[in-house]
Amino acid sequence: MKAGALLMAAAGLLAARAAAADTPICPDRPGKGTGTCTVPAGKWQVETGLVDWARDRSGGIDSDFITIGSSLIKYGVSERADIELGITPLETLRVHGVGVHDSHSSFGDILVRAKYRLTDEDAPVAVALDPFVKLPTADRLLGNRKVEAGLTVPASAALGKSPLTLALTTEADWRADLDGHGHHAAMSETAGLGLAASSRLTLSAELWGQWDWNPGGTITQYSADGSVAFLIGNDVQIDGGANFGLNRATPDVELYAGISKLF
Numbered sequence: 001m002k003a004g005a006l007l008m009a010a011a012g013l014l015a016a017r018a019a020a021a022d023t024p025i026c027p028d029r030p031g032k033g034t035g036t037c038t039v040p041a042g043k044w045q046v047e048t049g050l051v052d053w054a055r056d057r058s059g060g061i062d063s064d065f066i067t068i069g070s071s072l073i074k075y076g077v078s079e080r081a082d083i084e085l086g087i088t089p090l091e092t093l094r095v096h097g098v099g100v101h102d103s104h105s106s107f108g109d110i111l112v113r114a115k116y117r118l119t120d121e122d123a124p125v126a127v128a129l130d131p132f133v134k135l136p137t138a139d140r141l142l143g144n145r146k147v148e149a150g151l152t153v154p155a156s157a158a159l160g161k162s163p164l165t166l167a168l169t170t171e172a173d174w175r176a177d178l179d180g181h182g183h184h185a186a187m188s189e190t191a192g193l194g195l196a197a198s199s200r201l202t203l204s205a206e207l208w209g210q211w212d213w214n215p216g217g218t219i220t221q222y223s224a225d226g227s228v229a230f231l232i233g234n235d236v237q238i239d240g241g242a243n244f245g246l247n248r249a250t251p252d253v254e255l256y257a258g259i260s261k262l263f
Contacts (some may be wrong), residue, residue, distance in 0.1 A: 014154040023234070027260035028072065030227035032208045033169040033190040034154040036126035038117050039076035039262070047072045054247070054254040061097035065251070067108065068092075079106035086111030086133075091142055107144045110135040125157045146176035148183070153156040178214050185213040200231040208243075222246040223254075237260040 026037035027047045039045045049070040056063045077083055088108025095102045113132040119125065130152040135144045150173035158165050173186040186237040188210040195203045202225045212219040227241030236259065243254040 006094040006230055008215070024231055025235050025237050025260055025262040027237055028255070029258055029260060030229055031192060031242040032191070032205050032223075032225060032243070033167050033206060034115075034128075034130055034152050036117060036119070036128040036154045036156050036166075037121075038080060038115050038128070039058060039082040041076045041078050043076045043263040045074040045076075045260065046263070047074070047084075047254055049259065052254065052256040054243075054251040056251040058248070059097075059179075059185075061095060061100055063251075064094040064096075066091075066092045066094070070108065072111075072180060077116070079119045080117045082115050083113075083115035084115065086113065088138075095143055102143045105233045106139055108123075108141050109138045111125040125155060127153070127155045129141075138201075144176050144180065146174055146180070149174045165194040167192040175212065177214055182215070184213050184215060185212065186214075202229045204229070204241075219249055220247065221250040223250050236260070 018102040022039070025045065026035055027045065028035045028050070028088050029047050049067060052067045052070060054065045056065075060219075067088050068111075070086070070091075072084055072086045074082045074084045090105060090132045091108045092103065092105040097196040111132050111134055115130040116130055117126070117128045119127050120128055132146040132150055132152065134146060136143055136148060138145075150171055152169060152171045154167065154169045156165055156167040167190075169192075171188045173188075174183050176183055186262045188208065190206055190208045192204055192206040195201055206225040206227075208221075208223045208225060210219075210221045212221075223245050225238060225241060227242040229237055229239040231237050236256075238259050240257040241255075
C-alpha cells in the first residue's frame with residue numbers, strides 16, 4: 001500500500017508538472033493594462049518592447065519619443081508571486097519644427113515591482129496587487145531625477161462561455177511635483193476587452209485615462225488603444241499595438257512591437 005501510494009503521488013506530481021509546462025506564457029504586454037497572472041515559481045520571464053514610438057504635434061512643433069529594448073525581467077518566487085525589474089537601455093526625444101531641431105538620448109529610469117495574485121488561478125474573477133518603485137536613472141533631460149512609487153490593482157473576468165475577457169487596471173501613484181519640490185497624487189484607469197480569436201491569437205481594445213494632480217495644475221490624458229498578440233509555442237509571444245490620444249495633453253499616436261519569452 002505504501003509503494004502504491006508513493007507511485008500515485010509521483011504520478012500526480014508528474015501530471016502537475018506536465019500541466020504547468022502546457023500552460024501558455026502570460027505576459028503583461030501588450031497594452032497599458034496589467035495582467036493578473038504571475039510567473040510560475042522558479043521560472044524567468046522577459047518581456048521586451050523591441051521599439052516604441054510616440055509622436056505629438058503642438059504649436060507647429062513635432063515631438064518624437066522613442067524607446068528601444070525596454071524590458072521587464074520577472075522571476076517567480078511562488079505560485080502566486082513574482083518579482084520584476086524594468087529597464088530601458090535607450091530612450092530618445094527628438095523635437096523638430098520651424099527653427100527647432102533637437103535630439104537627446106539616455107538610459108531610462110528603472111522600475112522595481114512585485115506582483116501578488118490574490119485569487120486562485122481558476123477563480124471567476126482574478127485580482128492581483130502590483131506595487132512598484134521608480135528609481136531615477138535617466139538623465140535630467142529625459143527624467144525628473146526623483147524617486148516615485150505606486151500601486152497597480154489589475155482585475156479580469158471571462159464573460160461567460162464567450163471568447164471575451166474584461167480587464168480593469170486601477171493605478172494610484174505618488175509622483176514628483178513638476179517644480180521638483182515635493183510629491184503629489186496621480187491615478188490611471190484602463191478598461192480593456194480581449195477577444196481570443198483562436199488558441200494562439202488575441203485581439204484587445206482599451207480605453208485609458210490618467211489624472212495627475214500636480215500642484216501647478218491638473219494634467220488629464222485619455223487614449224483609445226488596440227493591440228494584437230500571437231503565441232509561438234507555449235513560451236514565446238509576439239505583439240504589436242497602436243494608441244491614439246483623445247485630448248491635447250496625450251501624444252497623438254503611439255506604435256509599438258515586442259516579444260516575451262518564458263524560460
